[in-house]
Amino acid sequence: xxxxxxxxxxxxxxxxxxxxxxxxxxxxxxxxxxxxxxxxxxxxxxxxxxxxxxxxxxxxxxxxxxxxxxxxxxxxxxxxxxxxxxxxxxxxxxxxxxxxxxxxxxxxxxxxxxxxxxxxx
Amino acid sequence: xxxxxxxxxxxxxxxxxxxxxxxxxxxxxxxxxxxxxxxxxxxxxxxxxxxxxxxxxxxxxxxxxxxxxxxxxxxxxxxxxxxxxxxxxxxxxxxxxxxxxxxxxxxxxxxxxxxxxxxxxxxxxxxxxxxxxxxxxxxxxxxxxxxxxxxxxxxxxxxxxxxxxxxxxxxxxxxxxxxxxxxxxxxxxxxxxxxxxxxxxxxxxxxxxxxxxxxxxxxxxxxxxxxxxxxxxxxxxxxxxxxxxxxxxxxxxxxxxxxxxxxxxxxxxxxxxxxxxxxxxxxxxxxxxxxxxxxxxxxxxxxxxxxxxxxxxxxxxxxxxxxxxxxxxxxxxxxxxxxxxxxxxxxxxxxxxxxxxxxxxxxxxxxxxxxxxxxxxxxxxxxxxxxxxxxxxxxxxxxxxxxxxxxxxxxxxxxxxxxxxxxxxxxxxxxxxxxxxxxxxxxxxxxxxxxxxxxxxxxxxxxxxxxxxxxxxxxxxxxx
Numbered sequence: 001x002x003x004x005x006x007x008x009x010x011x012x013x014x015x016x017x018x019x020x021x022x023x024x025x026x027x028x029x030x031x032x033x034x035x036x037x038x039x040x041x042x043x044x045x046x047x048x049x050x051x052x053x054x055x056x057x058x059x060x061x062x063x064x065x066x067x068x069x070x071x072x073x074x075x076x077x078x079x080x081x082x083x084x085x086x087x088x089x090x091x092x093x094x095x096x097x098x099x100x101x102x103x104x105x106x107x108x109x110x111x112x113x114x115x116x117x118x119x120x121x
Numbered sequence: 122x123x124x125x126x127x128x129x130x131x132x133x134x135x136x137x138x139x140x141x142x143x144x145x146x147x148x149x150x151x152x153x154x155x156x157x158x159x160x161x162x163x164x165x166x167x168x169x170x171x172x173x174x175x176x177x178x179x180x181x182x183x184x185x186x187x188x189x190x191x192x193x194x195x196x197x198x199x200x201x202x203x204x205x206x207x208x209x210x211x212x213x214x215x216x217x218x219x220x221x222x223x224x225x226x227x228x229x230x231x232x233x234x235x236x237x238x239x240x241x242x243x244x245x246x247x248x249x250x251x252x253x254x255x256x257x258x259x260x261x262x263x264x265x266x267x268x269x270x271x272x273x274x275x276x277x278x279x280x281x282x283x284x285x286x287x288x289x290x291x292x293x294x295x296x297x298x299x300x301x302x303x304x305x306x307x308x309x310x311x312x313x314x315x316x317x318x319x320x321x322x323x324x325x326x327x328x329x330x331x332x333x334x335x336x337x338x339x340x341x342x343x344x345x346x347x348x349x350x351x352x353x354x355x356x357x358x359x360x361x362x363x364x365x366x367x368x369x370x371x372x373x374x375x376x377x378x379x380x381x382x383x384x385x386x387x388x389x390x391x392x393x394x395x396x397x398x399x400x401x402x403x404x405x406x407x408x409x410x411x412x413x414x415x416x417x418x419x420x421x422x423x424x425x426x427x428x429x430x431x432x433x434x435x436x437x438x439x440x441x442x443x444x445x446x447x448x449x450x451x452x453x454x455x456x457x458x459x460x461x462x463x464x465x466x467x468x469x470x471x472x473x474x475x476x477x478x479x480x481x482x483x484x485x486x487x488x489x490x491x492x493x494x495x496x497x498x499x500x501x502x503x504x505x506x507x508x509x510x511x512x513x514x515x516x517x518x519x520x521x522x523x524x525x526x527x528x529x530x531x532x533x534x535x536x537x538x539x540x541x542x543x544x545x546x547x548x549x550x551x552x553x554x555x556x557x558x559x560x561x562x563x564x565x566x567x568x569x570x571x572x573x574x575x576x577x578x579x580x581x582x583x584x585x586x587x588x589x590x591x592x593x594x595x596x597x598x599x600x601x
Contacts, residue, residue, distance in 0.1 A: 104136070107144060110147070111144075114147040
């Protein structure tokens with residue numbers, strides 16, 4: 001554990017620096033507030049409205065569906081990587097494993113479609 | 122093709138049927154939906170048949186991630202029995218509650234699949250995946266009556282607390298992995314018995330976190346707070362499923378981890394579990410006395426029963442403990458599903474509060490129904506010749522054989538306490554006058570089948586327990 005001591009020291013110094021600089025600017029810096037300065041930062045564009053707006057719950061559904069089908073692709077990667085090495089030992093099982101996985105997701109896709117999860121209006 | 126693939130056949134069948142239910146749900150008209158329950162039921166029966174096909178060849182498979190020993194297969198039977206009975210209860214109930222959706226049946230089958238994966242997992246990661254499949258399905262099922270505020274509250278509570286508990290459980294797995302260098306139950310057991318653990322304190326932290334995770338799922342004392350609200354708010358058929366299959370799944374995995382992976386450390390973890398078991402039993406039983414609603418009383422009684430089941434694990438002998446635990450769980454599944462079935466029948470649409478009035482004079486209005494309820498209560502209280510009595514007998518004798526005399530004594534004292542509130546239901550049914558404004562309903566066919574099967578099961582297990590116990594000899598293959 002001793003060899004990690006310099007890192008700990010570095011952490012302490014970094015935190016101390018940040019705290020000292022923040023406190024010093026707060027104490028010493030002049031404060032001149034005006035409406036423009038206090039307004040939201042929108043990359044230079046004039047802010048049109050409050051940043052906390054309500055947005056449609058449909059976005060949430062789309063996000064969930066995205067995560068779901070995204071995982072499918074993520075799972076395809078390790079399968080594709082090990083495909084060559086495992087093909088000789090597993091044979092057709094290799095194919096059927098992924099086939100069943102995709103088929104299950106296909107049923108899910110059909111379900112979402114039929115239930116109107118993909119309809120925006 | 123490697124035929125060990127088919128060790129998961131019962132699970133594959135259930136998943137297949139749950140997909141079938143989803144597809145069929147898209148095509149069927151609204152009023153045809155109860156037929157989906159039949160489809161799901163066929164799935165459960167086919168899966169049950171495939172279990173018997175696997176029975177004679179216990180083996181490990183899928184790179185030692187899965188084991189299909191008698192412990193796992195018998196747990197499958199418990200889950201399938203309670204899933205099947207729940208399905209029979211549900212078909213009419215869902216129509217009455219106006220929540221007849223195909224997803225219900227699909228989710229129930231998926232939950233059972235998760236439960237089976239927990240029981241057969243020979244790797245902590247497999248158990249975790251099973252736990253997640255089970256939990257997520259049941260979170261949705263608890264909130265299935267989506268227009269009922271109580272049901273939504275129950276789902277939200279269960280989900281938030283359950284997600285926390287899952288986090289604890291996963292953290293526990295990480296700690297055990299850190300201490301032993303593996304997540305495989307067989308290898309953990311070797312490492313622990315050889316004493317080549319990397320860090321003893323990590324292992325202890327891991328065990329504590331695992332106890333918290335399992336304790337939540339099976340409703341042990343300090344982790345039980347969700348139970349009454351969730352059980353009361355959820356649709357009653359889901360409560361029946363939760364109190365039997367989910368609890369059985371929790372205990373199957375609990376047993377697998379503590380009776381095989383951590384069995385060499387038996388002396389180290391009995392102390393804490395001893396305290397938990399005693400507190401769970403006393404808390405569940407004493408609080409149940411104060412309940413006016415039968416559904417809530419059954420929720421507290423389910424906490425108390427978790428305490429009895431924990432005694433089996435504390436006894437720590439892989440053979441005796443797992444046998445008595447599974448026997449108890451099977452008897453409990455029959456008893457509790459039937460009791461909740463009667464709660465369903467006596468409750469009126471949308472109601473979640475039940476008082477004694479619905480039960481008063483039931484013996485006059487429906488003598489057979491009152492008889493079944495009485496049998497259930499007697500079995501829960503542990504009076505012979507019922508399954509509940511034999512289950513308790515096996516568990517307490519396992520405790521005595523392992524020299525936990527005080528634990529057995531406290532267990533018996535608790536059984537006596539519980540007799541009070543179970544018999545009160547019988548008293549109300551047989552000795553109080555029925556309410557005048559009571560409207561008679563009819564029993565659905567599914568409900569009749571459930572009640573008949575349960576009574577047969579309760580008496581079968583209570584009078585000739587030997588035939589079932591013989592199946593449970595040396596049920597955990599890890600030790601053979």
